Amino acid sequence: MHKLKNYINDNFYILFLSMFIPLFAIATVVFMIKLATYTAVIQLNILDMTKLFLFVLPEILFYTLPITFFTAATLTLFRLSTDNEMVVLFSLGIHPKFILKILLKPAITLSLLLAFNFLVLIPHAKTLSSNFISYKKSEAKFNLSASEFGHSFGSWLLYIGADNQDETYSDVILFNKNIEEEIIISANRAEIINNAGILRLKLIDGEGYSYSKEKFSQISFDTMFINDTMTTDLSVYKTPLEYWLSDERKDKKKHKMITNTLLSIFPILSLYLVASIGIAHVRHQKARLYLYLFIDIVIYYGTTLWLQKALGYYTIPAVSLTWLIVTYAIYKKTILARF
Known part of the structure; x- marks a missing residue:
């Protein structure tokens, strides 16, 4: 029995790997095309694209692994049937029940991994991906260059005299006007700093003037920071439970919870169907294997x-049972009645 178990498992894992690689490649291409659309809004280099791919990797695995298991398990039994090994x-x-017990262990293992994936890894990866995109968008807002026109820098009007090769700017002037006072700041040099999503302008070697009805002020400075002019809208959560229980995008999370739970347990729920489709007497049955696999999925x-x-949420027990x-x-009807 032990040799038989290893034989079936070896056949299953070989088919699983051969099915998983092309499915993973197709899903990767689809997601990479989706990621490429971000380049219309933000600038992404190869390292940035790699980071985004790693963020969507848990989602790619989640949607490819259940289908791979169902297909590979069915093909394993069907191959044994076509070689007349199943009849022997x-x-x-x-008993057919013994065959199902062999496949039950990898099915349970995969279901647990899928549940951990969508409950823990996917929320974390999605949050990182969303924050990364927001970070890159905020950087794009600071795509400043020297011109005869000014730039909008939050509530400030910013004029740049010259661009430097070290990603700094020269002859910078900022102007801010509100009801109570007007402020003008000039600096010989400036640079943009993005610190943990907080964008600010660092001014070096300059002077500042403020004017109101009551007073006129002047200061000289070596370094000045204009903080919190723009902040990146970052998502933060402490635990996966906090993520799933939060009210943010509640309807979408509910949909994901129901769908992903049923997809996670699909390997276990599909075992009877795997045996029904995979175990066949090829002399008396016309195999429509791939059609049945597609229809069932x-x-x-x-x-x-x-x-x-x-x-x-009652969809989960209703569909499962x-x-x-x-x-x-x-x-x-198809297996126990005949074997």
Whole structure:
């Protein structure tokens, strides 16, 4: 029995890897095309694109692994059937339940990994990705250059005399006018600093003047910082539980929780269906394997999305129990009745 278990597992893992690589490659291309759309708004180099890809990697794995498991497990049993090895096993008294027990362990392991992925990793990765995009957008707002026109710098009007090669600016003048006073600042040199999402302007070697009805003031400075002129809108959460329970985008999180929970347990729920499709007598049955795989995946995903509006969180037990009952009935009719 131990050798049989290892034999089936070896076949399964080989097929799993051969199915996962092309699916992962296709999903990667799709997500990279999506990421490329950000370049219309912000400037991204290869390192930035790599960071964004790492942020979406948990999501890519989450959506490819359940499909890979379902397809690889079914193909493993179907290959054993086409080689007549499955008939030999049943002739020796091996029950179909033993085959399912072998696949149950990797199914449970994968479901636990998928649950950890969407409950813990994906919220963290999405927050990092959102903050990174906000950070790059805020940097884009500071794409300053010397010109005869001024720049808007928060509540200030900024004029730059010259650009320097070390990413600093020369002959900088800022002007701010409000109801009570007017302020004008000139500096020989300036640079932009982005510190943890807080953008500020560092002025070096200059003078400042303020004028109001009551007084006129003048100062000279070696270094001056204009702080909090613009801040990056960053998302912060301390724990995954806090992320899922927060009211921010509550409806979207509810949809994700229901859908991702059902996708996480799909490897376990699909075992009866794997046996029903994969175990076949090729002499008497015409194999429509890939058609059945496609239809079953579409039905499961489609039902999950369709019932959410009506049932809410009750969609999880409703789909799970219905899927188990229906697939066990198919398994009992097509497999247990014959083997």
